[in-house]
Amino acid sequence: MWKLWEIGEVSLNDEQINRYISDVYDEETKEFRNKLPTLDKTSQPFPSISNNVASLLQLLVDMIHAESILEIGTSIGFSTIFLALATRTYGGAVTTVELDSETAAKARNNFSKIGVTDIVKQLIGDAEVIVPQLTRTFDFIFLDVDKSLYPKLFQPCVRLLRSGGLLVADDTLFPVLELDPEWHHLVQPIDEFNHMFAGSKELESVILPLGDGVTIALKK
Numbered sequence: 485m486w487k488l489w490e491i492g493e494v495s496l497n498d499e500q501i502n503r504y505i506s507d508v509y510d511e512e513t514k515e516f517r518n519k520l521p522t523l524d525k526t527s528q529p530f531p532s533i534s535n536n537v538a539s540l541l542q543l544l545v546d547m548i549h550a551e552s553i554l555e556i557g558t559s560i561g562f563s564t565i566f567l568a569l570a571t572r573t574y575g576g577a578v579t580t581v582e583l584d585s586e587t588a589a590k591a592r593n594n595f596s597k598i599g600v601t602d603i604v605k606q607l608i609g610d611a612e613v614i615v616p617q618l619t620r621t622f623d624f625i626f627l628d629v630d631k632s633l634y635p636k637l638f639q640p641c642v643r644l645l646r647s648g649g650l651l652v653a654d655d656t657l658f659p660v661l662e663l664d665p666e667w668h669h670l671v672q673p674i675d676e677f678n679h680m681f682a683g684s685k686e687l688e689s690v691i692l693p694l695g696d697g698v699t700i701a702l703k704k
């Protein structure tokens with residue numbers, strides 16, 4: 485058997501890869517970031533997706549013209565805003581779930597500042613309780629909540645996704661990242677979750693080494 489291309493041993497680490505991608509797209513993302521003057525994600529302790537993952541989310545929403553989006557894990561609404569601005573083009577809306585009511589209030593304030601309040605519906609409470617109770621289907625689901633819940637939310641998310649819809653999950657490469665010991669307990673549930681995707685007959689999926697790992701799955 486012959487190979488078209490012999491890459492050899494790859495010695496880049498994920499940090500180098502992500503920094504390079506950020507640099508290449510710096511001018512493009514700067515223009516967008518300038519529209520978010522009041523959301524300084526570097527100076528606050530709330531976790532949020534990286535710019536590279538934000539760009540990926542917007543691209544995926546654009547690719548399927550997603551009109552109905554479910555986000556699980558709002559924090560202060562950084563990713564919600566990216567999703568809302570992308571789906572607004574198609575007349576869509578985002579439903580987002582957050583456990584902590586104070587954090588949800590900060591997100592609501594940010595939605596108002598950016599002007600997306602009318603297309604963001606906030607559900608405040610435990611995703612483990614709320615998500616299984618949802619009945620409508622979604623074009624796009626973004627999972628970015630407490631990672632120990634990932635395996636429990638897998639089946640409810642697949643059920644809520646329409647055929648041809650996308651399920652995207654953040655931080656799925658924790659099992660191979662050098663993590664602080666405080667995050668070690670999340671390796672097992674994320675590994676279990678990743679194997680659920682790989683073994684699913686309902687989904688086609690891939691894990692990309694963007695940010696801390698992003699899984700993209702298409703429901704057949």
Ligand SMILES: C[S@@+](CC[C@H](N)C(=O)[O-])C[C@H]1O[C@@H](n2cnc3c(N)ncnc32)[C@H](O)[C@@H]1O
Pocket residue numbers: 531532533556557558559560561562563564581582583584587609610611612628629630633
């Ligand atoms: C990683 S952050 C979300 C970041 C956000 N997606 C972004 O990129 O801007 C995870 C969020 O999930 C929330 N959370 C944790 N456990 C939860 C639960 N059981 N139900 C709902 N939200 C939860 C946390 O309070 C936190 O705000």
